[in-house]
Amino acid sequence: MPRPRPPYLSREVTRHGKPVWYLRRGGKRFRIKAEYGTPEFNTEYQTALAACQPAAENRATAGTLAWLIQCLRASAAWQVRSEATRAKWDGIYRQVLKAAGNAPLSAITPKSIRVGLERRAHTPGQAQHFLNAMRALFRWALKMQLVKNDPTAGVQAPARRRDAGIRVWTEEDVAAYEKRWPIGTRQRVWLDVLLYTGLRRGDAVLLGRQHVRDGIATIKTEKTGTIVTIPILPILAETLKAGPCGDLSFVAGARGQPMAKPSFSAEFAMACRAAGVLGSPHGVRKIAATRAANAGATVPELEATFGWSGGKMASHYTRAADRRHLSKRAMHKLAEQK
Numbered sequence: 001m002p003r004p005r006p007p008y009l010s011r012e013v014t015r016h017g018k019p020v021w022y023l024r025r026g027g028k029r030f031r032i033k034a035e036y037g038t039p040e041f042n043t044e045y046q047t048a049l050a051a052c053q054p055a056a057e058n059r060a061t062a063g064t065l066a067w068l069i070q071c072l073r074a075s076a077a078w079q080v081r082s083e084a085t086r087a088k089w090d091g092i093y094r095q096v097l098k099a100a101g102n103a104p105l106s107a108i109t110p111k112s113i114r115v116g117l118e119r120r121a122h123t124p125g126q127a128q129h130f131l132n133a134m135r136a137l138f139r140w141a142l143k144m145q146l147v148k149n150d151p152t153a154g155v156q157a158p159a160r161r162r163d164a165g166i167r168v169w170t171e172e173d174v175a176a177y178e179k180r181w182p183i184g185t186r187q188r189v190w191l192d193v194l195l196y197t198g199l200r201r202g203d204a205v206l207l208g209r210q211h212v213r214d215g216i217a218t219i220k221t222e223k224t225g226t227i228v229t230i231p232i233l234p235i236l237a238e239t240l241k242a243g244p245c246g247d248l249s250f251v252a253g254a255r256g257q258p259m260a261k262p263s264f265s266a267e268f269a270m271a272c273r274a275a276g277v278l279g280s281p282h283g284v285r286k287i288a289a290t291r292a293a294n295a296g297a298t299v300p301e302l303e304a305t306f307g308w309s310g311g312k313m314a315s316h317y318t319r320a321a322d323r324r325h326l327s328k329r330a331m332h333k334l335a336e337q338k
Contacts, residue, residue: 006045006075006076007074007076007079008023008024008025008049008052009021009022009023009032009045010022010023010024019036021036021041023045023048023049023052025049025052028051028052030048030051030052032044032045032048039144039145042144042145043144043145043146046071046075046144046146047062049071049074049075050062050067050070050071050074060101061102063104063105064101064102064103064104064105065096065097065100065101065102065103065104065105065108066097066101066102068105068137068141068146068147069093069096069097069101069137071141071144071146072137072140072141075140075144077140082222082223082224082225083222084202084222084223085223088129088133089129089132089133089136092129092130092133092134093133093137096116096133096134099116100112105147108138108151109151110151110152110153110154110155112151113131113134113151113152113155114155116130116134117130117131117155117157117158118158121158124157124158124159127157127158128157131152131155131156131157134151134152135150135152138150138151138152139152166280166282166283166286167278167279167280167283168283168286168287168290169277169279169283169284169286169287170287171287173277173278173279173283173287174191174195174287176275176276176277177191177271177272177275177277177279178191179275180271180274180275180276181271181274181275183238183239183242184242184243185244186243186244186245186252186253186254187268187271188239189239189240189243189244189245189250189251189252190204190251190264190268190271191284192235192236192239192240193207193236193240193250193251194281194284194285194288195284195287195288196232196233196235196236196288197217197230197236197288198230198285198288198289198292198305198306199219199221199228199230199285200221200222200223200281200282200285200307201261201264201265201268201281201282202222202223202261203219203221203222204251204264204281205249205251205258205259205260205261205264206219206222206249206258207219207249207250207251208245208246208247208248208249208250209248209250210248212232215231215232215237216229216230216231216232217229217230217231217232218230221307223307224307224309226307226309228304228305228306228307229304230305244256246258251264253267264281265280265281268280268281285306288306289302289306289313292305293318297318298318299311299315299318302318
């Protein structure tokens with residue numbers, strides 16, 4: 001069994017000195033007879049957990065896709081996922097439940113997964129999120145011995161076009177936005193927080209004075225749980241000093257209130273359109289990473305700043321910067337040779 005102990009599980013000792021395990025939830029109690037720590041114990045635990053779900057969720061029949069998703073949502077493995085990941089996968093599972101919630105698990109095959117991917121092929125990002133969510137579900141179920149096969153094994157998401165993905169801001173975009181929204185406007189605070197911290201929108205809307213000490217901002221990222229430390233550059237400090245900012249977050253709405261991710265994205269898009277810019281918060285993060293890489297930031301430096309790990313994302317930006325510098329040097333040498 002995972003540590004710490006799974007939710008709603010308690011251990012009791014009988015008058016004969018024998019330990020027994022119970023799952024208690026919602027006024028219901030279930031005895032788990034298998035030996036603690038065995039696969040049989042895990043299976044009994046998950047079955048009992050599904051049986052004592054709140055009435056609104058208790059309609060799923062054991063052995064169906066809806067039942068399996070309920071089991072995952074009630075598991076310790078689900079709780080350790082970040083809030084952002086749970087929210088993203090919840091949206092996908094709702095779509096899946098609507099389309100095939102009553103389907104028996106035996107009917108979920110690699111072909112079923114590929115059909116789901118084909119339905120989302122026009123949005124490759126959504127297709128990848130769908131595959132990630134279903135793969136996490138069935139890998140967990142396989143580990144817990146709730147299924148015999150993983151239908152996502154060997155399935156790949158549709159290939160993305162080279163030009164697919166979120167558009168990166170250009171220096172011209174930054175200049176146009178700054179001209180429309182000068183220092184002293186809340187829209188300028190939004191841009192400079194994104195641009196000079198490199199944070200994702202979910203972290204940018206949370207960043208505030210409480211995270212800054214001695215000119216260094218420290219925040220735990222929402223998506224990966226990585227702690228990043230970012231110096232507050234003079235240019236950002238000037239913008240924050242002019243404001244307007246909120247009490248607990250630098251990014252704030254018209255009345256100084258904190259902003260949730262969706263509302264911030266919507267209002268930032270409106271500010272971009274007013275400036276004649278086609279952009280998004282993540283596009284600003286991309287140009288921040290591009291600027292840092294072009295200035296010579298190393299892979300470890302980029303990972304420490306942007307909260308990445310594994311080297312893949314950071315190497316993408318450093319390789320692009322290296323090609324840019326090598327191309328310039330090559331052309332200068334060509335001119336000298338001539």
